[in-house]
Amino acid sequence: MTATAEQPEKAVLLTPQVLEYVRGQLPPFTDVQRDLIDATLALGQVAEMQVPPEQGALLTLLARLTGARVAVEVGTFTGYSTLALAEGVGPGGRVITCDVTDRWSGIATAAWTRAGVADRVEPLLGPAAETLRGLPREQFVDLAFLDADKVGYLAYWEELVPRLRPNGLIVADNVLYAGEAAAPDAVGNARAIREFNDHVRGDDRVESVLLTVADGLTLARKKGPGER
Numbered sequence: 001m002t003a004t005a006e007q008p009e010k011a012v013l014l015t016p017q018v019l020e021y022v023r024g025q026l027p028p029f030t031d032v033q034r035d036l037i038d039a040t041l042a043l044g045q046v047a048e049m050q051v052p053p054e055q056g057a058l059l060t061l062l063a064r065l066t067g068a069r070v071a072v073e074v075g076t077f078t079g080y081s082t083l084a085l086a087e088g089v090g091p092g093g094r095v096i097t098c099d100v101t102d103r104w105s106g107i108a109t110a111a112w113t114r115a116g117v118a119d120r121v122e123p124l125l126g127p128a129a130e131t132l133r134g135l136p137r138e139q140f141v142d143l144a145f146l147d148a149d150k151v152g153y154l155a156y157w158e159e160l161v162p163r164l165r166p167n168g169l170i171v172a173d174n175v176l177y178a179g180e181a182a183a184p185d186a187v188g189n190a191r192a193i194r195e196f197n198d199h200v201r202g203d204d205r206v207e208s209v210l211l212t213v214a215d216g217l218t219l220a221r222k223k224g225p226g227e228r
């Protein structure tokens with residue numbers, strides 16, 4: 001089946017009013033979340049890298065829904081999505097989070113400590129492709145979240161899928177790249193994302209869906225043996 005643009009679309013235009021309403025449906029921020037958002041906003045333009053609150057809530061929910069005990073995150077920044085994953089894996093769970101820089105790790109670590117989840121978080125510093133290659137080559141990952149450099153997504157995917165347990169979930173952020181990934185002549189990061197999306201779609205190890213959440217979010221479930 002091929003879905004077409006002619007089929008009725010049910011998407012809602014995300015006006016400021018609608019977005020405010022959506023965010024009003026979320027549980028209230030904890031003090032730690034609020035302060036982490038404020039500390040990140042104080043950094044200026046880079047704050048736009050932080051996942052929006054509805055996506056944070058979704059990550060926590062997905063981790064709980066899948067019963068994830070081990071999560072791997074690519075792209076820590078100031079640690080908001082890490083915090084969401086750490087809440088989701090619960091006490092005794094692990095979140096391995098990779099970043100190429102420790103520039104923002106002070107903000108992140110302070111938030112994780114205050115939230116009482118620091119003992120679940122293992123920050124790993126370095127280019128993520130190398131970091132992921134260094135992880136055990138076993139199926140020990142329940143949930144992975146991709147949110148780093150877009151040209152690296154394909155390499156991260158190829159390192160993560162074999163380490164994902166059957167039924168495990170990969171969540172990839174920015175898969176619409178502000179809509180630019182939809183253009184056949186996309187260039188740069190948008191082109192990299194387009195190639196990543198094609199790769200995911202053609203990968204029979206997973207079943208996936210690309211959601212129009214935030215900047216586009218792909219959810220991919222690893223199939224079990226004999227499911228292909």
Ligand SMILES: C[S@@+](CC[C@H](N)C(=O)[O-])C[C@H]1O[C@@H](n2cnc3c(N)ncnc32)[C@H](O)[C@@H]1O
Pocket residue numbers: 049050051074075076077078079080081082098099100101126127128129147148149152
């Ligand atoms: C969009 S931000 C992550 C945002 C974070 N998930 C959050 O919600 O706060 C992307 C992060 O990826 C990191 N990054 C960029 N290239 C990387 C690489 N090659 N390996 C590891 N991390 C990288 C950046 O330093 C940055 O902190």
